[in-house]
Amino acid sequence: MRNIPFTRPTLIAANEFLADALKTHTQVNKIVLRLGLEDEVPPGNSLGIEKKVDLLGRLVFSRGADVVDTIDGKATLVEAFVRQAVEHAAEHSQEWHQSTFVRGLARDGYVIIWGKDREPNSLRIALPEEVDLPAADDEVRLLLKHFGFATSLSHLDQAVEAHTRGDWAAANAQIRTFLEGLLDEIATSIDSTKAQSLGSSENRRAMLAGVDVGFLGTKRNEWSPDGKSYIHGLFKMLHTEGSHPGLSTEDQCTFRLHIVMVTVRMLLRRLRQGKA
Structure with a gap:
């Protein structure tokens, strides 16, 4: 089918x-x-x-x-x-x-x-068929429910709702919060005691890249101590300068949602498989 x-x-x-x-x-x-x-x-x-x-x-x-x-x-x-x-x-x-x-x-x-x-x-x-965003959306939601990541799922729903009504500033904010919250929840699911003892989301992301966890790969350039990695760059890109009228803002917001969904699907698959 x-x-x-x-x-x-x-x-x-x-x-x-x-x-x-x-x-x-x-x-x-x-x-x-x-x-x-x-x-x-x-x-x-x-x-x-x-x-x-x-x-x-x-x-x-x-x-x-x-x-x-x-x-x-x-x-x-x-x-x-x-x-x-x-x-x-x-x-x-x-x-x-x-x-x-x-x-x-x-x-x-x-x-x-x-x-x-x-x-x-x-x-x-508009994108390669391999990306298959509707399938990615379905898989991400199923995996969020599977792991009990209710907060992340709520932020994803709010991001999509804001995008649907054309509220780009709200959508951009929720997209970033969704990714940040998901990485927090992944860290907590791997080692709740250590994750809760850390003072910030940035520290919890560093924990995911630590040698004892290895969820984010330093050799794959997903994380690096100097801040020049994929995850660092993604969060910098998700920092929006605010809402501006015009098609370019819509395109940028949609692009942010697309790249985050593809990234999150990869991370959730990795968590499900128990692989770094």
Whole structure:
């Protein structure tokens, strides 16, 4: 079975997006036909448009990994659904360009190519497929729950919520707090007495790189006493200068979230495997 390439918040946003964008039963019925769901969604007006789209969304959530035939070839139902939402995005509307749906796609590693001269909008992968951010998000959340890292999970949820509403300053702060808190919780899980005796998060990160723990590798340049390591550089990059309007701030915030999620997945996998 193929992985679902979008996170749940993005799919919810796509469904809400279509509920606002579709104004006629004909528009809804066209999407239903393209997705091969005409037997499950009634074609007439016995259901209102919003209820039809709600039903459509529920079918996508329950059968998202099913493979369907589309104009562009075979795709999972969830992929075809999201691409239909992308095609219906208003071409020149700044409101849609800054919508929760578009931000969700960016968070999942996708970008919309906005159509011109009657060309349809299209969806492109913005990162290598190996990164697979939706799968990383699922795995990170499962591992946080597995280890009982409730505080870190809460900070991750707050970071995603802030990103979803476009509050870049709050998202940046929560992303950094998430990473810092996670490393604290990892140190505590390895040696709670020693971790609690240390006075700062920086000291607990140094503990993780100590020869007696070896969770962070000095030979891999993950940590170094002189502060010139990957972890040091990552924390410096996560220090934001504050909230500034414009797309560049959104891009920077999304990049911070992406790189932290990839890093955290590696660290949690390492903790699960008991390897340094």
